[in-house]
Amino acid sequence: MNNSRRGPAPIMNKPKVISIRDLSKCYSCKSTGLKESDFYCPNCGFPQQGTQVQMKRFLQGVREKKRLLDDKKRAIRKARNILFFVGAINLVIGVILGAIQEDNITIVASIIIAGIYFGLGIWCNHKPFPAILTGLIVYISLHAMAAIVDPTTIVRGVILKIIVIVGFVKGFKAVKESEGLQNELDDLTNKKDFTEDESM
Amino acid sequence: MNQCDKCQSNLSAKATFCSNCGTRVKPIEKVQEDYKRPINKVLVFFLIMLGYIILVYFLDLGIGYIPSLLQDAFFAVIVLFYFFIDFNKLKKLFSFNNTTVKGFVLILIFAPLFALVVSFIGDAINNALSPDVQISYLQTFYDAPFPLLFAIISIGVFPAIFEEIACRGVFFNELQKVTTVKSSIFLSAILFTMLHLSLISILWIFPLGYLFGYLRAKYNTLWYGIIAHFVYNTSVLLIEYWELI
Numbered sequence: 159m160n161n162s163r164r165g166p167a168p169i170m171n172k173p174k175v176i177s178i179r180d181l182s183k184c185y186s187c188k189s190t191g192l193k194e195s196d197f198y199c200p201n202c203g204f205p206q207q208g209t210q211v212q213m214k215r216f217l218q219g220v221r222e223k224k225r226l227l228d229d230k231k232r233a234i235r236k237a238r239n240i241l242f243f244v245g246a247i248n249l250v251i252g253v254i255l256g257a258i259q260e261d262n263i264t265i266v267a268s269i270i271i272a273g274i275y276f277g278l279g280i281w282c283n284h285k286p287f288p289a290i291l292t293g294l295i296v297y298i299s300l301h302a303m304a305a306i307v308d309p310t311t312i313v314r315g316v317i318l319k320i321i322v323i324v325g326f327v328k329g330f331k332a333v334k335e336s337e338g339l340q341n342e343l344d345d346l347t348n349k350k351d352f353t354e355d356e357s358m
Numbered sequence: 359m360n361q362c363d364k365c366q367s368n369l370s371a372k373a374t375f376c377s378n379c380g381t382r383v384k385p386i387e388k389v390q391e392d393y394k395r396p397i398n399k400v401l402v403f404f405l406i407m408l409g410y411i412i413l414v415y416f417l418d419l420g421i422g423y424i425p426s427l428l429q430d431a432f433f434a435v436i437v438l439f440y441f442f443i444d445f446n447k448l449k450k451l452f453s454f455n456n457t458t459v460k461g462f463v464l465i466l467i468f469a470p471l472f473a474l475v476v477s478f479i480g481d482a483i484n485n486a487l488s489p490d491v492q493i494s495y496l497q498t499f500y501d502a503p504f505p506l507l508f509a510i511i512s513i514g515v516f517p518a519i520f521e522e523i524a525c526r527g528v529f530f531n532e533l534q535k536v537t538t539v540k541s542s543i544f545l546s547a548i549l550f551t552m553l554h555l556s557l558i559s560i561l562w563i564f565p566l567g568y569l570f571g572y573l574r575a576k577y578n579t580l581w582y583g584i585i586a587h588f589v590y591n592t593s594v595l596l597i598e599y600w601e602l603i
Contacts, residue, residue: 196377203375203382263487267557288541291397292548295404299552302408306415306555334393334536341386345374352370 176213181206186217187346191353202346223343230336237290237329238282240322244297245275271300287333294326396532403440403528404549410436411555423502423512430516437520440528448527456577465586473593476562483558496598509595518588525550525567526574526583543571566590 178185182192186204197207205212252268255261274296282289301319304311360369360383367378374384410433419425441448495513502508525546533542547567554563570583 193377198375198377198380200370200373200375200377203380205380266487270557270560285541287537288545291545294401295545295548295552298405299408299555302412303555303557306412309416330397331394338386345384345386350372352372 176210176217178206184349185213186220187349189349190351193352200352201348201350220343220346223339223346227336227339227343230332230339233328233332234282234286234290234336237293237325237332238279238286240325240329241275241279241282241289241293244293244322245272245279248272248275287330290326290329290333294323294330297322297326393536396535400529400532400549403524404553406436407433407524407553408555411553421498423499423505423508426498426512427508430512430520434516434520437524437528441523444528444531447531448523451527451574451578451580453579454581456579457581461577461582462585465582465589469586469589470593472562472566473590473597477594477597479562480558487558494598495595506595506599510592513595514588514592517591518584521550521553522570522580522583522587525553526570526580530571530574539575543568543575546571 176185181194181196183190184192184199184202184204184206187199187202189199189201192199192206198204199206204216208216248268249272252271253265256263256265256268275293278289278293278296282293301311360371360373361367362369362376362379362381362383364381365376365379367376369376369383374382376383414429419429496505496509499505499509499512529546529549530542533545537545547564547570550567550570551560551564556563566587570586573582573586574580
């Protein structure tokens with residue numbers, strides 16, 4: 159670093175100072191009706207009258223929880239996309255194979271299976287946990303059925319199968335883990351009005 | 359007036375945190391923290407049963423009433439193992455407290471009717487897709503001293519008891535720990551359907567599984583499911599025996 163350079167630091171490097179002008183409104187969750195005696199926001203626990211370090215640490219914690227929740231939601235979306243992907247693969251390959259072999263059973267079966275996966279993918283938007291778990295159970299069972307007909311299918315595409323199963327497992331785990339995080343974040347971000355509160 | 363447990367400050371009625379010391383005073387809405395154990399139990403049990411069914415297929419013990427009963431017995435042992443792990447909770451499902459005579463009468467009327475409809479549909483689908491293949495449930499028992507009786511024991515009694523214990527007992531109980539009742543009914547029906555390893559049969563096995571799950575959830579007993587399952591399976595056998603379709 160060139161120590162001969164002097165002068166004020168560029169604006170972009172200047173740490174942001176949290177300045178609270180209105181103590182009756184929480185800086186973090188925007189709840190209103192806070193009293194001057196409230197050191198912490200009674201809604202989210204933000205240290206309204208704390209040090210800069212305390213305030214920034216709190217805000218960093220909230221951002222971290224949001225980031226974690228986004229990760230979980232991403233895993234859930236991935237599992238949902240896997241459902242659509244597996245459905246599409248079954249449909250395309252099944253119909254092509256059925257057409258080549260002139261086998262109506264294969265075509266009908268592929269359409270049923272694809273329909274199940276697409277239905278689960280749509281249901282995942284509303285009830286991700288049972289949808290993803292069902293997808294996993296159906297996926298394993300269908301491969302078991304295929305193995306009975308042709309045991310060599312067990313090893314075919316094994317890497318893809320592992321990716322799919324891991325995706326499903328991570329998906330329904332993420333659903334459960336995101337529920338707790340969401341509840342916590344709701345407490346920290348949903349504002350309240352304490353204006354008419356008569357606590358002493 | 360509420361007070362903070364830590365610093366004894368007065369709290370607002372709407373407060374989630376103490377405004378004096380910052381302690382959380384309202385607990386976070388509880389979610390199922392230990393979801394892994396029930397889900398692992400369901401998946402492991404399901405995989406064991408699936409693995410057993412596939413093993414039986416590959417071992418090919420032959421057609422006959424003795425291999426069939428041996429397979430049923432071994433399946434029953436697997437189910438009973440899981441039943442006795444959670445015996446105290448599962449034994450309550452064998453109570454008759456919430457059952458009524460009217461309920462059983464309705465089952466005795468509608469289960470055979472449904473069996474008739476399914477047999478008709480199954481036969482039609484089979485003729486359309488595989489006309490050269492004829493499915494016979496009784497064929498396995500032709501070598502038995504009393505073929506129909508042994509068929510009823512193997513196809514009527516055993517599945518009614520042990521599939522219900524497995525699906526509406528063990529699976530349902532574990533699933534209820536991690537999800538809603540409705541989802542538990544749905545998931546236990548899916549597990550029940552998939553264990554039959556037949557794509558076409560999804561059309562009637564899943565609705566039956568859903569109905570049995572609903573009865574289990576509503577009346578907190580396995581008896582309706584067991585009797586309905588027995589009557590349905592036995593009706594399918596009798597329809598074949600009397601050549602009604």
